[in-house]
Amino acid sequence: xxxxxxxxNYLGVRGWVWAGRYDLERYLYTLHRITGLGLVLYLFMHLxxxxxxxxxxxxGAYEDVIDFxxxxxxKVGEYVVFAAFIYHGLNGLRLIFQELGFLLGKPKPPIYPxxxxxxxxxxxxxxxxxxxxxxxxxxxxxxxxxxx
Amino acid sequence: MRDTYLWLLQLxxxxxxxxxxxxxxxxxxxxxxxxxxxxxxxxxxxxxSMIDRATKGWWLTxxxxxxxxxxxxxxxxxRGIVLEVTPSGRTERVVTGMIWAVGLGAFALGVYAPxxxxxx
Amino acid sequence: xxxxxQIRFKVQRYNPENGAAPRMDExxxxxxxGMTVLDGLFYxxxxxxxxxxxxxxxxxxxxxxxAMLINNFPHLACxxxxxxxxxxxxxxxxxxxxxxxxxLVVDLTPLFEKHKAVKPYLIRSDVEExxxxxxxxxxxxxELDAYLQFSYCIKCGLCLAACPTVxxxxxxxxxxxxxxxxxxxxDSRDDGAKERFPTVDREHGLWGCHFAGACSEACxxxxxxxxxxxxxxRLRVSRALGLGRKRRPTPVASPPTTRxxxxxxxxxxxxxxxxxxxx
Numbered sequence: 001x002x003x004x005x006x007x008x009n010y011l012g013v014r015g016w017v018w019a020g021r022y023d024l025e026r027y028l029y030t031l032h033r034i035t036g037l038g039l040v041l042y043l044f045m046h047l048x049x050x051x052x053x054x055x056x057x058x059x060g061a062y063e064d065v066i067d068f069x070x071x072x073x074x075k076v077g078e079y080v081v082f083a084a085f086i087y088h089g090l091n092g093l094r095l096i097f098q099e100l101g102f103l104l105g106k107p108k109p110p111i112y113p114x115x116x117x118x119x120x121x122x123x124x125x126x127x128x129x130x131x132x133x134x135x136x137x138x139x140x141x142x143x144x145x146x147x148x
Numbered sequence: 149m150r151d152t153y154l155w156l157l158q159l160x161x162x163x164x165x166x167x168x169x170x171x172x173x174x175x176x177x178x179x180x181x182x183x184x185x186x187x188x189x190x191x192x193x194x195x196x197s198m199i200d201r202a203t204k205g206w207w208l209t210x211x212x213x214x215x216x217x218x219x220x221x222x223x224x225x226x227r228g229i230v231l232e233v234t235p236s237g238r239t240e241r242v243v244t245g246m247i248w249a250v251g252l253g254a255f256a257l258g259v260y261a262p263x264x265x266x267x268x
Numbered sequence: 269x270x271x272x273x274q275i276r277f278k279v280q281r282y283n284p285e286n287g288a289a290p291r292m293d294e295x296x297x298x299x300x301x302g303m304t305v306l307d308g309l310f311y312x313x314x315x316x317x318x319x320x321x322x323x324x325x326x327x328x329x330x331x332x333x334x335a336m337l338i339n340n341f342p343h344l345a346c347x348x349x350x351x352x353x354x355x356x357x358x359x360x361x362x363x364x365x366x367x368x369x370x371x372l373v374v375d376l377t378p379l380f381e382k383h384k385a386v387k388p389y390l391i392r393s394d395v396e397e398x399x400x401x402x403x404x405x406x407x408x409x410x411e412l413d414a415y416l417q418f419s420y421c422i423k424c425g426l427c428l429a430a431c432p433t434v435x436x437x438x439x440x441x442x443x444x445x446x447x448x449x450x451x452x453x454x455d456s457r458d459d460g461a462k463e464r465f466p467t468v469d470r471e472h473g474l475w476g477c478h479f480a481g482a483c484s485e486a487c488x489x490x491x492x493x494x495x496x497x498x499x500x501x502r503l504r505v506s507r508a509l510g511l512g513r514k515r516r517p518t519p520v521a522s523p524p525t526t527r528x529x530x531x532x533x534x535x536x537x538x539x540x541x542x543x544x545x546x547x
Contacts, residue, residue: 006367006375007282007290013233015435019364020340022430022482029432029480033229040222044254047215051257054198054265062198082173089166096159099479101502107417110490117495118481142178149465152508155475231471232437240471 025118025125032091035084042081079143083136090135094128154224161221168214198265208266215258223251275299275350277308279320280361281371290368292359293317299350305358306334306345309372321371329488332424336372337361342426342486363429379425382441385467386449391460392517403521411456411518418451418496420489427483427493439472443483446474447493450500459517465504474501 011019017030053065068074097103103124104117118125227247234243275297282290295316297308306324313320322345324334329347336345338360339353350358366374392398427443428434434442449468453461468474477497484494506512 005284006369007284009362009364009366009368009374010438011364011435013436015364016432019430019432019435019482020337020342022341023485025479025481026432026485029478032478036222036225037229040226043218043222047254047258051261054261056261078177082177085169085173089162089169092162093166095479096163099498099501100159100505101498104495104498107414107492107495107499109413109416110420110492112490114487114490114492116481116484116487116490116492118484139178149469149508151469151471151473151475152504156505156508228471228475232433232440232476236439236472 023119024122028091028125032088032095035088038084039081039088042084075143079140082139082143086135086139087132090128090132094124158221158224161217161224164217165214165221168210168217171210172214208262211262212259215255219251219255219258223247272298272300273350273356275308276357277312278357278359279309279312279372281320282362282368283370301351303350304346305338305343305348305350305353305360308350308358309345309360321369321373323373330422332422335363335424335426335429337364337429342429344424344426344488347488363425365429365431365434366425374425376425378438379423379428379442379444382445383423383448385441386445386452387460387464387467388448388452390452390455390458391463392457393459394520397520403523405457406518406521407456414456415451415454418447418454418491418493420491421448421451422489424488426486426488430482430486432480432482433476433478437472437476440476441468441473443477443493443497446477446500447483447491447496450496450503453500453503454496456515456518461503461507465507468500469504474504477501 016033049065053062094103098121103121105120227243230243230247231240234240277295277297278292279295280290281293282288295312297311297316299308304327306322306327309320309322309324313322322334324346325331326333327346329344332344334345335342337343338345338348339355339358342363345360360372362368362372363374366376366378369375390398421444423444425444427447431440431443433440446468449464452458453464470476474497477494479494479498481494484492487493507514
C-alpha cells in the first residue's frame, strides 16, 4: 500500500505565464490576459476619478485633476493603455473568429510531422501582430507630438 | 445554456467596444483624425467641452451604452479569471454575486455624473 | 562507428514514504545514436539506481504511459530521441498538473474521470440496435473526415499538462475531454450532443478554454484538440441559437435488396474413396 499520499503538482498561476518552451500562440493568450487585466484596472481608476471629480466635486477640482494628469509620466501611462487596447482589441477580433470555428481550417488526418490548425494559421496571427505594431506606432506619433 | 449566452455576449460586447472605444480614443487623443473628418472640438478634456457633450442627448446615450458594454465585458472576463483560481462549488455563486454587485455599483457611479450634469 | 555521447540526466525524485521535498538526481548515461529518453531511464534503472519509478508500456508512442516533462516541454519519453533534444543535459520531470505518486509516475485519475464525464461513446435513440447490433451504420468518407483526426487520442495526458487553464482550474474538463466530446458530437452516427452539453457547457467546461493552443502543440499524435474544442464551441453556439441544419444521425445499413447469383460449385475432380490411404 502507498504510505504517502500523491503530491499536488499543479503549475498554478505561473502556468499562465510560462510552463515550458511553447510557441507564439500561447503567449498571445498570456498577453491578452495581461492587457485585459491592465485595462480593467485602468477602467476602475478612470471611472472612479471621473465620477467623483466630475459628478461630486465639480469644475474646480476637475480642472486641477486634469492638470495633474498632464505630467509626462501619466502621458506615457495613457499611451500604454492605448497600446494595450489596440492589442487586446485586434487579438480579440482574431479570437472571435477562431473561437467560433472560422478561419481555422478543416480537420485533417494527422500525417507526421504534424502541423496543427494554430500553426497553419500562423500567418494570420503574425498579420494581426503586424497591424498592432503599425497602429501602435501611428498612435505613438500622435502622442509624441504632444497630444492633448 | 446560460453560460453559452453569457459567452456570446462577451463576443458581441467585445466587437462593439472596438468601435465605441476607438471613437472615444480618437476624440480624446487624436485630433488630427477628427480634423480629417471636418469636425473640430476644443480641447476635449476641458470642462466646457465635457459639459457640452453631457448635455447633448446623443453623447449621453453613447456614454451610457458604452459604460454598460465595457462593464459587462470587463467583469465577465474578470469573473472567468477569478473562477479559474477559486475552488469550485459554492464559491462560484459568491464570486458571481460579487461581480454583479461591483458591476451595478460601477454603473450607477458612472451614470450619476453625466445624468446629474444633463439634468442640471 | 557511431560516437556514444555521454548525456547528463537530471531526474526529479520524490518518495512519498519519506516525506521529503522533490529533489533532482544526476546520472550520466552513454547514449548511442537513436537512443530515446525512455531507453536512458531504463539504463539508469538497470545500472545506476534501481529505485527509479517510471511508467511505460509499449515504447512505441501508442499507449501513452510514458508522458513526462523533458527539457521543459511535455513529451512521450519513448517517442523522444536524445539527439533530437540537442542538449548535453536532459531534465526529466513528472508530468505537471497531475498529482505525483512517486518519481516520474503521476496519478492520471483526473484525466480518466474527466474523460468519462463527457460520455465518450456513441449515443443513439435506437437503444435495441446499440445493445444488439444487426448491421453497420452508414457513413460517407466526408462525414468520417469531420472527426477522424480527433479519434486518434491515446489518452496520454500531455495536453492537460500543457493547458494554462488546467494549471490553476482543478474542475476544468481539460482539452482531452473536450476534444473527445467533439469527436462524438461531430460523428454523424451519434445523436447524443444534447446529453453531453450540460457537462461541457459551463465555465469549467467549454468556456474555460481561451485558445492558447498549447494542447495542440504538445499532442504527440497530431490530434489538434484546440481545433476540436473551437468546433465544439461552434456546434454549441449554433444549437443554442437555433442556426444551422440539424442533421439526423445516420441510419443502420439496410440489408441488400439484390442477391448475388449463387456461384456454381465446381464438380469434384477426385472421387471420394478412390485412393484409400495405405495401411
